[in-house]
Amino acid sequence: MTQPRAALIAPSAGLAACVRAYISRSTLGADLQPLERLNYFPATPLCGMSWLSHGESYQLPTGDDDTAPQRLPRMVFFGPQSRPTVSRNPGPAEGFMLMLMPDALHALTGVDVGALVDRTLPLHQVLDADWCAMAEAVLQAGDDASRVRLIEAFIAPRWQAARQLGAVPVRSYEDWAQGLAVRAMASGVGQSLRQAERRIKAWTGQTLRQLQGRSRAEAVFFQARDAVAAGNVDWADLAAGSGYADQSHFCREARRVTGLSPEVLRRRMLEDESFWIYRIWG
Known part of the structure; x- marks a missing residue:
């Protein structure tokens, strides 16, 4: 086997x-x-x-x-x-x-x-x-x-x-979302915030706010994975350091993205073969 x-x-x-x-x-x-x-x-x-x-x-x-x-x-x-x-x-x-x-x-x-x-x-x-x-x-x-x-x-x-002018290699969702916002403001005839939002939605199918939420969740995931590896996970500190209003706000976002609370996700990543994608993503 x-x-x-x-x-x-x-x-x-x-x-x-x-x-x-x-x-x-x-x-x-x-x-x-x-x-x-x-x-x-x-x-x-x-x-x-x-x-x-x-x-x-x-x-x-x-x-x-x-x-x-x-x-x-x-x-x-x-x-x-x-x-x-x-x-x-x-x-x-x-x-x-x-x-x-x-x-x-x-x-x-x-x-x-x-x-x-x-x-x-x-x-x-x-x-x-x-x-x-x-x-x-x-x-x-x-x-x-x-x-x-x-x-x-x-x-x-x-x-x-x-390729669009200004497109740069993607190192994180946060960098990508910021780059999209800059490109959207610089593209086309109109440069209002509303027009930039429309361009981002046309390019990605999602709003800038949704993309920013995903980028923040990704950043916390990487921090949490490093903390799990080091054997020192403090969800409240991770939430505060990533801009969430409180730990409850962070837990709600984690459930939206993964379907699980941060602690349950941590255990499943460590123990469950079916969560393999979370272990390799980086």
């Missing part, structure tokens, strides 16, 4: 303002219990593409949604997610994900990102034939290095032609 594998792969420097990361996951050969075959994902402002090269995957209903689990095709597109999501692999599976900045996707394709918030769709329903042909080649590739090469060879020239 082998251990489940998960990896976060950085894009090349020339695509760092467009591609946030690649994610690879495999449970082939791993002896997992049914609950360990779940995959818990946080809410995210990102969008992207997902490939399933082996096995099956089902998107599970969350919250008050009482629909049946949805079997996902081998190639899907997902928009920004305003709430946490859960998927399930009934058996061994292997997959790969491309995480794109939503403003970059809009610049590359003209896709209305706002219409894709909280949606997961077959790839061909969102992207054109050239993108779908690239995706099919990625699905057939034999390893992660080949997948990255195929994606970057396709995106790099298009990004070179489409």
